[in-house]
Amino acid sequence: MxxxxxxxxxxxxxxxxxxxxxxxxxxxxxxxxxxxxxxxxxxxxxxxxxxxxxxxxxxxxxxxxxxxxxxxxxxxxxxxxxxxxxxxxxxxxxxxxxxxxxxxxxxxxxxxxxxxxxxxxxxxxxxxADYRTNRLNRMSPTDREEYIYLRSVIETMKGEEQDHTKERLRELSLRTDLFNQDNFNKLPRIHGEFVNxxxxxxxxxxxxxxxxxxxxxxxxxxxxxxxxxxxxxxxxxxxxxxxxxxxxxxxxxxxxxxxxxxxxxxxxxxxxxxxxxxxxxxxxxx
Incomplete structure (x- = not known):
C-alpha cells in the first residue's frame, strides 16, 4: 500500500x-x-x-x-x-x-x-423534513430533550460556548446514525473533530x-x-x-x-x- x-x-x-x-x-x-x-x-x-x-x-x-x-x-x-x-x-x-x-x-x-x-x-x-423527524425519533427521551433545548438557545451564544454547543448537537445527531449506538466511538473523526x-x-x-x-x-x-x-x-x-x-x-x-x-x-x-x-x-x- x-x-x-x-x-x-x-x-x-x-x-x-x-x-x-x-x-x-x-x-x-x-x-x-x-x-x-x-x-x-x-x-x-x-x-x-x-x-x-x-x-x-x-x-x-x-x-x-x-x-x-x-x-x-x-x-x-x-x-x-x-x-x-x-x-x-x-x-x-x-x-x-x-x-x-x-x-x-x-x-x-x-x-x-x-x-x-x-x-x-x-x-x-x-x-x-423526514430526516429531521426520524432523527428526533431515534434519540432517547433525554437526548431529545437536550437536543431541542440546545437548538433553541444556540443563537444566543458566541465564541467558544457556541462552538462547544455545535459539537454537542453534532454528537447527539450522529448517535442516531447507528443501529447499534455502542459503535459511537468507531465513528470517523480526527483529533476529536468530525469535519472541517x-x-x-x-x-x-x-x-x-x-x-x-x-x-x-x-x-x-x-x-x-x-x-x-x-x-x-x-x-x-x-x-x-x-x-x-x-x-x-x-x-x-x-x-x-x-x-x-x-x-x-x-x-x-x-x-x-x-x-x-x-x-x-x-x-x-x-
Missing amino acids: QEIISKVNGVSLWHLVHGQGIPIVLLHGGPGAYDYLEPVAELLDDGCFQIIRYEQRGSWRSEKTGPYDIETFIEDLEQLRIHLGLKNWVVCGHSWGASLALAYSTKYHANVEALIYISGTGVNPAWH NEVNQKVGSEYNEYFENEKFKKAISLNKIPSLFIHGETDPRPYNYVRELASNLQNCEFALIPNAGHYPWLDNSDALGKQINEFLSRHVLK
Missing part, C-alpha cells in the same frame, strides 16, 4: 493505491471529513481491484485551500483519475461522497464503469440547489451506468427517497441493509459486502 501526496487540480491531495485489478475509487463523506473507508475497502474481493482512497481538498492530509464548491470537488476527482493514468474506474461514495459520486458519474459518465451509492439522500427535497466546518458549510450551502433542481434530475435520468444504491434500513435519512431515485435511473439496483444505519459496515458489514461484491461480479468482473 502506497500513500502519496500529489498536486492535483492545483492542490495537494493525499491518496493511496493498493491492490491490482479493476480500479475503484472510494469517496468519503462530510463534506470536510476524511478517508474513513478502509473498512469498505476490506470488504472487496481480494485480487480483483486496484483500490484508490483519497482525501478531498480541505480534509485532514490534503491541502486546505479552496474553492470549496461542488464543481471543484468533481474536477478534483477527474484530475485525480487523469493523474493516476486510469481510463475508467468504478466510483463508490458514502453519504456526501455518494452525492459526489453521482454528480461525477453524471458529468464524466464515459469514464465510469459502475457507480456505488452508499447512504445517500436522493434528490427529492422532501427528505430533509469551513468545508462542510461552504459545500453544504449549495447542496440543495445543485442536486435537487430539475436540470440535474433530468441529466441523471439519462445515465445508463450500472449502479447500486445501498441504504441502511434504520438510517434516519429515509431510504424511500433513495429507492425513488434508483427507480428513475436506467440501469440501477437498490439494496436495503437490515439492522444497519448510516454507516452500514459498522452495523452489518457482511450484508454490505455481499451486496457490493455480487453487484461488481455481475456488472464489472463479468
Whole structure:
C-alpha cells in the first residue's frame, strides 16, 4: 500500500493505491471529513481491484485551500483519475461522497464503469423534513430533550460556548446514525473533530440547489451506468427517497441493509459486502 501526496487540480491531495485489478475509487463523506473507508475497502474481493482512497481538498492530509464548491470537488476527482493514468474506474461514495459520486458519474459518465451509492439522500427535497423527524425519533427521551433545548438557545451564544454547543448537537445527531449506538466511538473523526466546518458549510450551502433542481434530475435520468444504491434500513435519512431515485435511473439496483444505519459496515458489514461484491461480479468482473 502506497500513500502519496500529489498536486492535483492545483492542490495537494493525499491518496493511496493498493491492490491490482479493476480500479475503484472510494469517496468519503462530510463534506470536510476524511478517508474513513478502509473498512469498505476490506470488504472487496481480494485480487480483483486496484483500490484508490483519497482525501478531498480541505480534509485532514490534503491541502486546505479552496474553492470549496461542488464543481471543484468533481474536477478534483477527474484530475485525480487523469493523474493516476486510469481510463475508467468504478466510483463508490458514502453519504456526501455518494452525492459526489453521482454528480461525477453524471458529468464524466464515459469514464465510469459502475457507480456505488452508499447512504445517500436522493434528490427529492422532501427528505430533509423526514430526516429531521426520524432523527428526533431515534434519540432517547433525554437526548431529545437536550437536543431541542440546545437548538433553541444556540443563537444566543458566541465564541467558544457556541462552538462547544455545535459539537454537542453534532454528537447527539450522529448517535442516531447507528443501529447499534455502542459503535459511537468507531465513528470517523480526527483529533476529536468530525469535519472541517469551513468545508462542510461552504459545500453544504449549495447542496440543495445543485442536486435537487430539475436540470440535474433530468441529466441523471439519462445515465445508463450500472449502479447500486445501498441504504441502511434504520438510517434516519429515509431510504424511500433513495429507492425513488434508483427507480428513475436506467440501469440501477437498490439494496436495503437490515439492522444497519448510516454507516452500514459498522452495523452489518457482511450484508454490505455481499451486496457490493455480487453487484461488481455481475456488472464489472463479468
